[in-house]
Amino acid sequence: MGVAAGGGVRLRASSAKKQRQRTLNNIKITLLCGFITVLVLRGTAGFNLLVSSGDLDGAAADAKVVEDVERILTEIRSDSEADDVVVVVEGGSSSSSRNATAASFGNFSASATLVKVREYSLGPPVRGWDAQRREWMAQHPEFPRLHPRGRPRVLLVTGSPPGPCDNPAGDHYLLKATKNKIDYCRLHGIDVVHNMAHMDPELTGYWSKLPLVRRLMLAHPEVEWIWWVDSDAIFTDMAFELPLSRYDGRNLVIHGYPDLLFEKRSWISLNAGIFLLRNCQWSLDLLDAWVPMGPRGPSRVEAGKLLTASLTGRPPFDADDQSALIHLLLVQKERWMDKVHVETEFYLHGFWTGLVDRYEQMMEDNHPGLGDDRWPFITHFVGCKTCGRYEDYPLDRCIRGMERAFNFADNQVLRLYGFRHRSLTTAKVRRVTDPTTNPLEAKEAALNMDAKFT
Numbered sequence: 001m002g003v004a005a006g007g008g009v010r011l012r013a014s015s016a017k018k019q020r021q022r023t024l025n026n027i028k029i030t031l032l033c034g035f036i037t038v039l040v041l042r043g044t045a046g047f048n049l050l051v052s053s054g055d056l057d058g059a060a061a062d063a064k065v066v067e068d069v070e071r072i073l074t075e076i077r078s079d080s081e082a083d084d085v086v087v088v089v090e091g092g093s094s095s096s097s098r099n100a101t102a103a104s105f106g107n108f109s110a111s112a113t114l115v116k117v118r119e120y121s122l123g124p125p126v127r128g129w130d131a132q133r134r135e136w137m138a139q140h141p142e143f144p145r146l147h148p149r150g151r152p153r154v155l156l157v158t159g160s161p162p163g164p165c166d167n168p169a170g171d172h173y174l175l176k177a178t179k180n181k182i183d184y185c186r187l188h189g190i191d192v193v194h195n196m197a198h199m200d201p202e203l204t205g206y207w208s209k210l211p212l213v214r215r216l217m218l219a220h221p222e223v224e225w226i227w228w229v230d231s232d233a234i235f236t237d238m239a240f241e242l243p244l245s246r247y248d249g250r251n252l253v254i255h256g257y258p259d260l261l262f263e264k265r266s267w268i269s270l271n272a273g274i275f276l277l278r279n280c281q282w283s284l285d286l287l288d289a290w291v292p293m294g295p296r297g298p299s300r301v302e303a304g305k306l307l308t309a310s311l312t313g314r315p316p317f318d319a320d321d322q323s324a325l326i327h328l329l330l331v332q333k334e335r336w337m338d339k340v341h342v343e344t345e346f347y348l349h350g351f352w353t354g355l356v357d358r359y360e361q362m363m364e365d366n367h368p369g370l371g372d373d374r375w376p377f378i379t380h381f382v383g384c385k386t387c388g389r390y391e392d393y394p395l396d397r398c399i400r401g402m403e404r405a406f407n408f409a410d411n412q413v414l415r416l417y418g419f420r421h422r423s424l425t426t427a428k429v430r431r432v433t434d435p436t437t438n439p440l441e442a443k444e445a446a447l448n449m450d451a452k453f454t
Helices: 016-045 058-079 095-103 129-139 168-188 205-219 258-262 281-293 298-310 321-331 333-339 359-365 395-414 439-446
Strands: 009-012 086-090 114-118 154-159 191-195 225-229 233-235 252-256 270-278 340-343 378-380 419-421 429-431
Touching: 129 281, 154 168, 154 205, 168 191, 168 233, 168 395, 205 225, 205 270, 205 281, 205 321, 233 395, 252 258, 258 321, 270 281, 270 321, 270 378, 281 298, 281 321, 298 321, 321 333, 333 340, 359 395, 395 419
Parallel strands: 086 114, 154 191, 154 225, 252 340
Antiparallel strands: 009 086, 225 270, 233 378, 252 270, 419 429
16 A cells, blocks of 8 residues: 555555466466367367267267356356456545545455545544543433443434425335334334434435434433434334343444355345444444445445445445445454344344235234244335335335335234224224223233234
8 A cells, every 4th residue: 555646545456466366367268269269160160179989979069168168267257356456545634544544445446447535534533432431421320321121222313305205105104114113112212313414415325324323422422322224114023122232242233144245245245224333432433434435426436336346246336335334344354343243133124025925924923022034123125215216116016015014013002002903004993902991901911012913
């Protein structure tokens, strides 16, 4: 790594290993050309140059050549690495900060692509935050670190655009999703913030959560966990509680698939739409390392090229927060991963398409409180942009799924009051328990949130 002309920082991948790999690939390509030449001669001149008369017939020989060609191509593809990556970080006040920004990009790029980004930060660096929090908490006992129920304080954060949705139905289902989050937080003693302000004009779209999360961490030192939940996610197991004690020693909890992350480098190996971030110095440092790909404009475009080259299956589009996080955890694994918990035991993120049509069967076979595929904790409507003009799935399918998910969850709330929806497709409700002269006894029964539906 060196300082580039104009004050930028260049990050270049090792060239010696790549040169050896190119030489080996050139040899393989030469052999491949020889195979193809033989195949062409057989097809045009009728020469049987590959097999003797006592061996395979002509058709089988041709198939053998094709198989060898495909094998060599596969080897070349698997052995090939991207050409040298050059990340140029332009501007900024210090070489150390530019070096840190460049390091977060790692050593991956499209072939010989120059990735230009400008230095960007979420604000003045905060140091010694853990000690500052402890001191503040000692001075303000009116803000206890633990909830009265004995658990660490959690702040659930979600958000939506400041203006109305392009689609009128989007506002209606955004309201339902917000009501659902309020219900869950009320039942479990969790504080909730619904943000509608753009706190950083440079960080738009998915990236807007990062400055919000950071500001909430600094403004609420009494909160142990910040829990980001996308607006298109619906809690569908109202009895399930986060197993916070499981995350002792971990600072980031996120749903994902470790095999896809480390073996496949898949761009969907983690879902950044729902995550828990501990309020600590480590998390502030992570946000600082995460954000450089986020500023809108050329930096986000160039970073998108890097991410597409680095991650398996990623389409070519501007840098997104999820791909950037995955890339960061891969290229700086030693720095971050020992404090990351990739959740696989329950549905912190449950992809909606395989869940919404199974709710009736779940009610028949299982009960709330499980949180997994038997009764999913969260149903996440990824790809259903009901508030915008474009979506990955038909709007009517998304709306139908959201209605079913909301009513499925709402039934678990309404039974506290003796009601439930007539079906999962309607907002109409019916009484399921008779009025009683002993309401407190009925309440005790209703508080058994994980009881099976009858």
